[in-house]
Ligand code: SF4
């Protein structure tokens with residue numbers, strides 16, 4: 001198994017010392033490009049974080065918080081930086097400090113506790129929540145609520161969440177065993193994620209079909225949980241560590257099997273468990289071993305000989321790099337290579353494909369104005385590319401781009417690359433079954 005090399009693991013306490021203030025990262029930073037304000041650039045934020053550590057700026061100052069919260073945590077600055085500055089470690093530390101200074105009302109605390117500690121970590125609550133939302137959409141209630149104008153009475157964030165709500169597909173059962181077959185020489189676990197099974201069930205199904213078609217024996221551990229990325233980015237390191245420990249234990253049934261992930265944000269987080277738990281006497285080594293086994297689905301398929309696709313998929317496709325695949329995991333060519341294996345598929349390059357789409361976890365809900373400005377540019381580039389389909393390997397990016405396309409009534413689809421590969425394989429299957437019947 002090829003070892004995964006973590007991108008430049010600089011200790012968070014000293015990471016700022018590597019910054020030589022050259023400013024090369026500024027032209028890669030979406031918020032700096034939008035605002036042209038130094039404090040909304042990576043260099044400016046590093047300066048502010050250092051000032052907070054030195055006690056010259058307080059973590060509860062509104063000004064400080066605004067500049068920190070406007071950061072998408074896209075990590076484009078890390079890719080651009082010639083000194084290997086690990087900006088994300090510093091930002092995570094800043095978020096911890098901000099969280100420690102946060103003053104929430106009792107209602108706010110209860111909401112946080114329920115959403116982050118209960119809903120994201122419980123399959124049952126998540127499933128029940130999305131089933132209710134599905135009913136809300138299918139029953140016609142959503143149409144009535146939207147027409148009534150009652151959404152205008154809700155807090156802005158809730159109204160925004162409702163507006164961003166995509167059509168929720170049925171959540172399919174994957175029917176996989178807990179562990180892959182021990183005899184198989186291609187063994188993998190599927191990482192399920194918290195939102196993926198509810199909003200992207202078809203992507204999970206496509207992933208399973210493509211992997212199995214390529215001889216991969218799959219397992220789906222029932223005790224796995226949310227990756228913890230949202231918790232970490234909100235400064236809740238303890239919760240992120242708890243989830244990491246649960247996942248590490250859940251995937252230890254077969255320590256030789258790779259852990260395949262089809263959501264770039266989760267994949268980046270899982271690959272950093274080693275760092276997250278580096279001071280844990282029981283889990284430090286296990287976390288390192290776990291992270292070395294994690295593969296993005298495109299990364300994995302690109303590393304093994306796969307079945308040739310024969311049927312044509314005549315589509316013009318633009319690929320958009322998810323930040324947490326490109327900047328956090330350093331994966332650029334694997335998804336493109338896979339798409340190029342599909343005959344007839346014309347892969348067109350998207351201008352600024354390496355720039356964030358404005359989704360960034362729940363950034364599009366928390367920072368709607370900046371998110372919309374960044375999305376506008378992404379959609380303009382998609383239109384310019386002439387693509388009929390946009391492929392991107394992260395659920396948040398797919399949702400964000402879909403929302404942007406739908407809002408403009410554009411007949412362009414946003415899908416996961418694995419869905420295109422699955423489509424190409426399935427075309428062959430359906431042709432064969434038709435000829436067998438005739
Ligand atoms: S590119 Fe790197 S070294 Fe230069 S200012 Fe940005 S973070 Fe600092």
Ligand code: SF4
Pocket residue numbers: 028029030031032040041042045070071072073074075076077078087
């Ligand atoms: S993570 Fe992204 S938004 Fe934040 S400073 Fe770096 S480039 Fe800018």
